[in-house]
Amino acid sequence: MKKHNFNAGPSILPQEVTERAAQAVLDFNGSGLSLLSISHRTKDFDKILADADALFRELLHIPDNYRIFYVGGGASTLFYEVAANFLGKKAGYVNTGVWSKKAIKEAQRYGEVQILASSEDKNFTYIPKGFSIPADLDYLHITSNNTIYGTEYHEDLVSPVPLIADMSSNILSREIDVTKYAMIYGGAQKNLAPAGVSFVIIREDLLDRQVRDLPTMVNFRTHVEKNSMFNTPPVFPIYVLGETLKWLKSIGGVSEIERRNKEKAELLYAEIDRNTLFRGTVEKEDRSLMNICFVMADGYEELAPEFLQFATDHGMVGIKGHRLVGGFRASCYNALPKESVEALVACMQEFEKLHTK
Ligand SMILES: *Cc1c(COP(=O)(O)O)cnc(C)c1O
Numbered sequence: 001m002k003k004h005n006f007n008a009g010p011s012i013l014p015q016e017v018t019e020r021a022a023q024a025v026l027d028f029n030g031s032g033l034s035l036l037s038i039s040h041r042t043k044d045f046d047k048i049l050a051d052a053d054a055l056f057r058e059l060l061h062i063p064d065n066y067r068i069f070y071v072g073g074g075a076s077t078l079f080y081e082v083a084a085n086f087l088g089k090k091a092g093y094v095n096t097g098v099w100s101k102k103a104i105k106e107a108q109r110y111g112e113v114q115i116l117a118s119s120e121d122k123n124f125t126y127i128p129k130g131f132s133i134p135a136d137l138d139y140l141h142i143t144s145n146n147t148i149y150g151t152e153y154h155e156d157l158v159s160p161v162p163l164i165a166d167m168s169s170n171i172l173s174r175e176i177d178v179t180k181y182a183m184i185y186g187g188a189q190k191n192l193a194p195a196g197v198s199f200v201i202i203r204e205d206l207l208d209r210q211v212r213d214l215p216t217m218v219n220f221r222t223h224v225e226k227n228s229m230f231n232t233p234p235v236f237p238i239y240v241l242g243e244t245l246k247w248l249k250s251i252g253g254v255s256e257i258e259r260r261n262k263e264k265a266e267l268l269y270a271e272i273d274r275n276t277l278f279r280g281t282v283e284k285e286d287r288s289l290m291n292i293c294f295v296m297a298d299g300y301e302e303l304a305p306e307f308l309q310f311a312t313d314h315g316m317v318g319i320k321g322h323r324l325v326g327g328f329r330a331s332c333y334n335a336l337p338k339e340s341v342e343a344l345v346a347c348m349q350e351f352e353k354l355h356t357k
Contacts, residue, residue: 004340006330007318008291009169010189014335017243039062040235048242049228055245056201059254062178065204069223070197070241072234075168075187076102078198082141082164082183085108085220088211090135092116092161099125099166107268119127121276122340124149124327126283137161138211139182145170145196147190148322150293150329151286155181162206163338170250170290171199173334174258183205188237189229191292192244248334257334264288264332264341271345277303277352281325295327300355307351311326314347 002048005012024035029044046191049070056068066138079102083091087110093120095101105112114137117128124146133140139162145152147169152260156177157163168186178184181201189195200220207221221231228238248257269287272280272294279297296304304327312321312326321327330344 001315002343003315004343005317005318005336006332006340006344008190008196008322008329008331009187011191011331011333012193012321012335013240013244014247017240017247017335020243021236024071025236035236035239036237040229045235052238052245055242055249055280056199059172059245059248060176060178060201062201066178066201067204067224068199068201069220070199070233070238071228072196073198074160074195075099075166075185075198078116078166078185078200079103080109081218081220082139082185083110084212084214084218085204085210086139086162086164087111087113089139090114090137092133092140092318094118094128094131094140094142095120096151096170097107097149097169099147100141100143103141103143103166103186105135105292110159111138119151125281127151127286127288131298133159133161135160138209139164142166145173145288145290147291147331148329150288150291150292150325151154152288154286162203162209169333170288171243172254172257173261173290175254188241189333191243192332195237197234197240197241199286212219244335252264258342260338261289261332261334264336264338265292267338267341267345268292268330268332271348272310275348275352276300276356277307278348281327290331290333292330292332293325293327294330295325303355310351311344313345314343314350316344316347319344 053068092114093104095115104166117131119126119128140159141164143166162182164183165181167184169190171186171191185200188197188199214318272278277300278294281293319328319330322327
C-alpha cells in the first residue's frame with residue numbers, strides 16, 4: 001500500500017532527491033567511491049557547498065551581506081550558541097511553544113531574557129501580535145513556525161533590534177524578506193535534509209556584536225571564516241540539502257512551493273472545518289501551513305484511537321499529535337505531495353460516514 005508520510009521530523013524529502021542520494025551513496029558522481037567515504041577537503045565537496053550557497057541565495061533572495069554556514073548539533077545547540085554569541089545584557093524572546101521555551105531556557109544562562117509576549121495563556125494556540133519591542137535589546141528571538149502546536153507567523157516581523165528566527169520547520173516554505181532578519185537558523189531535517197545538519201544565515205554586521213570570548217566551535221565567526229569547514233562538516237546531509245535546493249528550483253522556486261503549500265493546507269483545513277467529527281486547535285489566522293493540528297470534535301473524543309488506526313490502515317504515517325496537544329498532526333512539508341493530503345481528506349470523509357447518520 002502507498003504510504004503517505006506526514007512525519008513531523010525527520011520528514012519526507014522529494015522522491016527524486018532520495019533516489020539521487022541513494023545513488024550517490026553507491027557511486028558518487030561516477031567516482032567509484034561512495035559519498036559516505038569521500039573527504040570533505042575535495043573539489044567535489046567544495047562544489048557541493050558552493051552550489052548550495054548559490055541556490056540558497058537565489059531561492060530566498062539572500063543579499064551579499066549575509067553569510068550562510070552549516071553545523072552539526074541541531075537547532076537545540078544553536079539555542080545556546082545564539083545567546084553565547086550575542087546576549088550581553090538583555091534579549092527579548094517571544095514564547096510561542098516548546099521550542100521557544102527551550103531557546104529561552106538556554107538564553108537565560110547568558111543574561112537577562114525579557115519575554116515580550118507569550119501565548120502560553122491559551123496553550124500556545126495563537127501568535128501574539130502588537131507587542132512593543134524595547135530598543136535596548138541585544139536582539140529579539142522568535143520561532144517562525146511552531147511545529148508542535150501548529151501556529152505560524154504569516155508575516156515577517158518588523159523589529160528595531162536584530163531579529164533572530166528559528167525557522168527549523170518552515171524554512172523555504174514561503175517567500176520571506178530576509179532583510180527583516182539579522183539571523184535565520186534551524187535544523188535542516190524538516191524541509192531540507194536528513195537529520196544531522198543545521199543551517200545558519202547571518203548578516204555580517206551581527207558578527208561584530210559578539211559579546212564574549214567563546215570556544216572556537218561555539219563562535220559563529222569560526223564557521224563563517226572557515227566556510228563551514230573548520231572541522232568535518234556533515235557531508236551527507238549537506239549533499240542532500242543541496243539536492244533539495246536544486247529540486248526546489250526545478251519546480252519553480254519558493255513562490256511555487258508557497259502556492260502548493262497553501263493549496264495543500266487549505267484543502268486539509270477546509271475538511272477539518274467541514275467534517276463533523278473533527279475540529280481545529282488553533283486560531284484560524286495563525287494556522288501553520290506546515291504542521292496541521294486537529295482533534296476529535298466535542299462528543300466524539302473517544303473515537304480518536306479508532307481514527308488513528310483507520311488512518312494507519314489507509315497508509316497514513318506520522319499523524320498522531322504531539323503528546324502536549326493530543327489528537328492529530330499532519331505535517332505537510334514542502335516535499336509532501338498534494339495526493340497525500342487528498343488521501344488523508346478522503347480518509348476523514350470515509351471515517352465520518354462510518355460514524356454519523
Ligand atoms: C525540530 C525543531 C527544533 C529542534 O531541532 P533539533 O535539530 O532536533 O535540535 C527546534 N525548533 C523548531 C521550530 C523545530 O521544529
